[in-house]
Amino acid sequence: xxxxxxPAFLGGKCIVSAALFGQLLIGLxxxxxxxxxxxxxxxxxxxxxxxxxxHGAQYMLGAVAAYLFLNYAGxxxxxxxxxxxxxVGAIGIVIERAFLQWLYKLDHLYGLLLTFGLALILExxxxxxxxxxxxxxxxxxxxxxGHNLGFMFLPNYRAWVxxxxxxxxxxxWFVIERTKLGAYLRAATENPSLVRAxxxxxxxxxxxxxxxxxxxAAFAGVMAAPIYxxxxxxGSELIIVVFxxxxxxxxxxxxxxxxxxxxxxxxxxxxxxxxxEASATVIxxxxxxxxxxxxxxxxxxxx
Amino acid sequence: xxxxxxxAAFAALLACGxxxxxxINVKIGVLTDMASIYADDTGQGSVxxxxxxxxxxxxxxxxxxxxxxxxxxxxxxxxxxGIASKWFDVENVDMxxxxxxxxxxxxxxxxxxxxxxxxxxxxxxxxxxxxxxxxANTVHWTYDTWMLANGTGKAxxxxxxxxxxxxxxxxxxxxxxxxxxxxxxxxxGGKVLGKVRHPIATNDFSSFLLQAQQSKxxxxxxxxxxxxxxxxIKQGAEFGITAGGQKFAGLLIFAPxxxxxxxxxxxxxxxxxxxxxxxxxxxxxxxxxxxKQRNAAGxxxxxxxxxxxxxxxxxxxxxxxxxxxxDGKAVVDKMKTMSFKDPLFGTTTVRADGRGIHDAYxxxxxxxxxxxxxxxxxxxxxxxxxxxxxxxxxxxxxxxxKS
Numbered sequence: 001x002x003x004x005x006x007p008a009f010l011g012g013k014c015i016v017s018a019a020l021f022g023q024l025l026i027g028l029x030x031x032x033x034x035x036x037x038x039x040x041x042x043x044x045x046x047x048x049x050x051x052x053x054x055h056g057a058q059y060m061l062g063a064v065a066a067y068l069f070l071n072y073a074g075x076x077x078x079x080x081x082x083x084x085x086x087x088v089g090a091i092g093i094v095i096e097r098a099f100l101q102w103l104y105k106l107d108h109l110y111g112l113l114l115t116f117g118l119a120l121i122l123e124x125x126x127x128x129x130x131x132x133x134x135x136x137x138x139x140x141x142x143x144x145x146g147h148n149l150g151f152m153f154l155p156n157y158r159a160w161v162x163x164x165x166x167x168x169x170x171x172x173w174f175v176i177e178r179t180k181l182g183a184y185l186r187a188a189t190e191n192p193s194l195v196r197a198x199x200x201x202x203x204x205x206x207x208x209x210x211x212x213x214x215x216x217a218a219f220a221g222v223m224a225a226p227i228y229x230x231x232x233x234x235g236s237e238l239i240i241v242v243f244x245x246x247x248x249x250x251x252x253x254x255x256x257x258x259x260x261x262x263x264x265x266x267x268x269x270x271x272x273x274x275x276x277e278a279s280a281t282v283i284x285x286x287x288x289x290x291x292x293x294x295x296x297x298x299x300x301x302x303x
Numbered sequence: 304x305x306x307x308x309x310x311a312a313f314a315a316l317l318a319c320g321x322x323x324x325x326x327i328n329v330k331i332g333v334l335t336d337m338a339s340i341y342a343d344d345t346g347q348g349s350v351x352x353x354x355x356x357x358x359x360x361x362x363x364x365x366x367x368x369x370x371x372x373x374x375x376x377x378x379x380x381x382x383x384x385g386i387a388s389k390w391f392d393v394e395n396v397d398m399x400x401x402x403x404x405x406x407x408x409x410x411x412x413x414x415x416x417x418x419x420x421x422x423x424x425x426x427x428x429x430x431x432x433x434x435x436x437x438x439a440n441t442v443h444w445t446y447d448t449w450m451l452a453n454g455t456g457k458a459x460x461x462x463x464x465x466x467x468x469x470x471x472x473x474x475x476x477x478x479x480x481x482x483x484x485x486x487x488x489x490x491x492g493g494k495v496l497g498k499v500r501h502p503i504a505t506n507d508f509s510s511f512l513l514q515a516q517q518s519k520x521x522x523x524x525x526x527x528x529x530x531x532x533x534x535x536i537k538q539g540a541e542f543g544i545t546a547g548g549q550k551f552a553g554l555l556i557f558a559p560x561x562x563x564x565x566x567x568x569x570x571x572x573x574x575x576x577x578x579x580x581x582x583x584x585x586x587x588x589x590x591x592x593x594x595k596q597r598n599a600a601g602x603x604x605x606x607x608x609x610x611x612x613x614x615x616x617x618x619x620x621x622x623x624x625x626x627x628x629x630d631g632k633a634v635v636d637k638m639k640t641m642s643f644k645d646p647l648f649g650t651t652t653v654r655a656d657g658r659g660i661h662d663a664y665x666x667x668x669x670x671x672x673x674x675x676x677x678x679x680x681x682x683x684x685x686x687x688x689x690x691x692x693x694x695x696x697x698x699x700x701x702x703x704x705k706s
Contacts, residue, residue, distance in 0.1 A: 019517055026509045131602070133343035134533055136565035139541065146543060152513060155541045227541060228506055229533050229563065233339060237506050272501075272510035277473050279510075280502035 006274050013274050022152030023269050029158045031265020032165030033220055037242040038249065038257040039169055040216035043176070046252035047189050047209045050100055050111040055242070056235025057122040058214045061088045062221025063230045064126060067135045077140035077226070084222045085215035092214025096207050104206075119236070126232040134231035161223055168219065169258045176254055185209065244287040250300020260298060329369045329628045331357065331615060332396040334386060334411065335426065336403050337375035340504050340530035344557040345403040345426045348608040349373075351596040353400060355589075356615035364623055372396065376407050378503070383407035384414050391418040397628035398423055398618055401611050405429035405476035412441040421631040423618050425610030428528070428555060429479040430694060433658040437701035440631045442618075442638060444651075444659040445610030446577050448480040449694040451554050454575030454663055454687050456487035459522060459552050467552075468520035469498035470511055470535055472527035477503075480554050481526040488524075496520045505531060508538045516544060528555045533563050540568050557605035561680045566671040577663045577692075578606035578647055579681050585646025603678045609647045614659065617643040617651065650689075656701035663692035 069075035146155035249256030376383035390396035403426025
């Protein structure tokens with residue numbers, strides 16, 4: 001065991017190494033949620049040029065759907081993990097067909113305003129029906145309990161969160177950056193008319209991409225349901241941070257979103273130990289610095 | 304010719320005005336959290352409670368017209384004072400009630416004093432409202448941090464929970480609750496091993512919980528409220544806090560929070576409140592009426608809701624005794640000389656510092672197998688008599704109290 005201390009001008013607070021490892025791991029777990037959510041945002045922005053402000057509300061819908069499935073249809077956690085993203089993703093597809101498809105040629109601002117309005121409506125409606133104190137949702141039986149790692153008690157569920165998030169994130173990155181389907185997608189954003197000339201149905205591809213991005217948000221929502229308070233506000237509390245993550249990583253950069261998601265989770269976790277009062281702001285401080293030094297974000301391409 | 308007509312009409316209007324001078328108008332503003340972490344513990348439920356109080360009062364006082372308006376202060380002091388100023392200056396509001404979130408409440412009571420209106424608080428917790436920051440226009444009806452600390456803290460230390468670690472919401476209410484509880488713990492022979500302050504409306508508590516775990520304290524005192532308390536307890540169970548022998552002390556818990564947690568996660572929690580819907584026939588009957596007025600079936604009222612009803616009714620009785628609501632200080636002064644009785648809080652008096660004095664109760668959350676219905680949540684452990692429930696008048700440091 002050794003001690004880790006902050007320099008005196010930052011308060012000089014010390015913790016033992018065991019506690020530090022624990023906090024690093026917790027940072028990674030929180031980073032998993034940031035990564036999952038910012039990934040969906042990055043996919044949608046990268047492929048559709050839409051700043052999806054409804055992402056937090058769609059994340060909340062995922063969690064609420066899991067609650068409804070369990071209490072009204074007896075569908076447990078594991079099927080919900082697949083069903084809820086499909087249902088919420090389908091709602092996303094309807095939104096894309098009904099509203100978003102008319103906005104691609106306009107300024108980003110219109111898409112942002114439309115999705116922001118949708119988010120307010122979705123949250124308001126669920127607030128009306130469920131209130132804000134939240135809905136109870138317990139851990140799945142198969143992931144109850146945890147393991148003592150020596151330096152901390154790691155609940156099984158949190159371990160599952162990291163694994164699932166890593167698999168989904170890198171799977172998505174692989175599909176978009178390394179497969180033929182991904183190549184079509186990227187080409188369709190660069191030059192839609194040319195890709196259409198090759199016989200690819202570009203509008204349908206775009207619609208499905210939005211649906212997939214929304215499904216990612218709902219997936220994160222189901223993952224969050226057993227450990228966070230399932231309430232209409234759960235998305236709006238998180239979405240601002242996730243936007244900061246995307247800005248830091250670089251708008252539209254898939255890998256950037258994933259890596260900054262995990263990285264900022266760790267930084268925030270450490271802030272909670274050394275200077276907890278600042279833990280809600282540290283990400284925005286970093287965002288301000290990154291915007292000053294690299295306006296396109298850490299992994300973003302200029303232009 | 305036209306002008307004469309106008310003058311005549313104006314004169315007639317004036318005459319009508321004097322003819323109706325017997326009617327007393329009172330306007331009550333429910334300033335509350337409509338959408339954030341305290342909205343289920345206050346919010347629309349508080350509006351419904353104020354409306355019930357207005358209806359009940361007007362039944363017995365035919366010459367009164369009581370109107371209830373409401374607004375969302377978003378838990379922000381600047382938003383709250385903005386609405387309060389507009390209400391008092393432009394919309395003729397005479398009294399503001401509820402006002403959860405102590406930072407907002409402390410700011411709004413200054414506005415009430417500056418405009419000589421009344422503030423009858425139910426939602427906020429800080430004991431400073433009737434302590435160093437007290438003023439002659441404010442009554443603090445339902446509970447405060449000293450009372451919570453005294454009720455819950457003492458009971459837990461006496462049951463062997465003598466080492467504490469605090470998880471504290473980083474604003475006026477959390478600081479006051481932590482300070483008051485730490486004082487009670489130490490006065491009863493316990494020890495505070497550490498604390499960590501988290502921002503209000505935090506999503507993930509695991510990092511803070513890990514620090515609490517490593518402190519090895521027997522009791523983790525939750526000096527927070529609403530969604531923050533729910534998240535702390537929910538995630539604490541996951542991280543094996545209770546399985547590892549540590550216990551949570553929820554210092555401010557409302558019935559809707561327990562419903563959100565579920566009895567499985569919340570069972571065994573002990574805390575202090577001044578109202579529970581299932582206390583007696585009177586509270587049960589009121590809850591039925593509230594549920595109807597609230598119009599969202601199956602909700603359970605919190606002590607804040609009850610306090611808005613009870614405090615508003617008491618205020619209106621004092622207005623009737625004074626004969627007008629225009630002078631806020633005069634009405635509040637009158638309240639301090641009266642004694643109020645209602646089915647929710649029993650007998651309540653208001654002290655010189657503005658503190659509402661009534662009984663408090665120590666509750667324990669039922670085990671799932673003990674509960675007979677969705678809203679059957681608490682069992683009563685002890686009644687703390689009014690005389691012992693609140694901070695002694697001389698200890699508060701309120702400038703209104705002459706020593």
